[in-house]
Amino acid sequence: MGVGAEVVGLTKSFNGNKPVWSDVSLTVPSGDITVLLGPSGTGKSVFLKTLIGLLRPDRGKVFIDGQELTAMSDRELYAIRQRCGVLFQDGALFGSMNIYDNIAFPLREHTRKTEREIRRIVMQRLDVVGMVGDEDKLPSEISGGMRKRAGLARALVMDPELILCDEPDSGLDPVRTALLSKTIAELNAETGATFLIVTHDINTARTLPHHIGMLYLGQLVAFERREQMLASDKPVVRQFLNASIEGPIGMTEEKDANGQNGQTAQQPFGVAQ
Numbered sequence: 001m002g003v004g005a006e007v008v009g010l011t012k013s014f015n016g017n018k019p020v021w022s023d024v025s026l027t028v029p030s031g032d033i034t035v036l037l038g039p040s041g042t043g044k045s046v047f048l049k050t051l052i053g054l055l056r057p058d059r060g061k062v063f064i065d066g067q068e069l070t071a072m073s074d075r076e077l078y079a080i081r082q083r084c085g086v087l088f089q090d091g092a093l094f095g096s097m098n099i100y101d102n103i104a105f106p107l108r109e110h111t112r113k114t115e116r117e118i119r120r121i122v123m124q125r126l127d128v129v130g131m132v133g134d135e136d137k138l139p140s141e142i143s144g145g146m147r148k149r150a151g152l153a154r155a156l157v158m159d160p161e162l163i164l165c166d167e168p169d170s171g172l173d174p175v176r177t178a179l180l181s182k183t184i185a186e187l188n189a190e191t192g193a194t195f196l197i198v199t200h201d202i203n204t205a206r207t208l209p210h211h212i213g214m215l216y217l218g219q220l221v222a223f224e225r226r227e228q229m230l231a232s233d234k235p236v237v238r239q240f241l242n243a244s245i246e247g248p249i250g251m252t253e254e255k256d257a258n259g260q261n262g263q264t265a266q267q268p269f270g271v272a273q
């Protein structure tokens with residue numbers, strides 16, 4: 001079963017600079033799929049890392065399964081991370097290990113399972129992502145899409161209750177993106193695991209999740225059920241979900257922050273156009 005996550009008043013900055021985002025509060029509902037959207041550089045990856053305690057927030061609290069991560073010792077943090085699977089943007093596979101060893105790595109590192117048990121689990125996860133037969137290959141010998149799927153298999157190996165995926169579909173063709181979405185939907189239905197997915201793929205956002213959140217100009221500008229989000233009249237949400245060039249979002253986050261797109265950073269959401 002899945003576990004939920006909650007963040008309350010979360011703020012994160014680096015090296016005393018302007019916060020990447022401030023005062024973010026949201027609940028990632030247990031057992032559901034949530035997608036986090038936002039223009040490049042709005043801090044979606046930073047949000048995922050802060051959620052599982054890889055980055056410490058400046059302010060605010062993070063709870064996973066009701067336990068406050070932000071108050072945990074490293075040992076407690078380690079224990080709760082065992083319940084989370086993470087698929088980083090590049091798949092983060094070890095280049096010198098074949099796919100089998102990459103996927104087996106968390107089991108060898110964090111459990112006392114025998115090689116026989118490990119083999120059973122690794123082959124089952126390879127089957128889930130459609131990669132049985134590729135286990136002896138090195139990451140450099142397979143396509144980017146396969147590396148993503150191998151990364152997903154590795155994220156699943158510890159039976160995680162919360163799975164965070166950072167752009168699992170970047171660089172994939174539309175058919176493989178759709179297949180990956182289908183795999184995630186099936187995994188969610190079968191295991192009840194909670195998914196939080198960062199994506200730029202609008203089709204994925206429109207079809208896969210139960211909930212959608214959006215970060216923009218350092219704020220969480222929306223977090224709603226998918227149907228509500230798709231019907232939103234907030235200009236920034238509408239522009240993003242319609243992949244439109246008309247609207248408050250400009251070419252770069254810096255440009256947005258400087259208010260060079262007809263909006264100011266203080267009033268980024270404007271009125272419905």
Ligand SMILES: Nc1ncnc2c1ncn2[C@@H]1O[C@H](COP(=O)(O)OP(=O)(O)OP(=O)(O)O)[C@@H](O)[C@H]1O
Pocket residue numbers: 014020038039040041042043044045046047
């Ligand atoms: N470790 C770090 N030290 C300093 N700044 C960082 C660090 N990690 C991220 N940042 C900054 O935080 C901001 C948000 O980065 P992040 O990668 O989270 O954006 P994103 O929304 O995931 O972007 P994209 O959609 O392009 O992947 C960027 O300005 C980035 O340079």
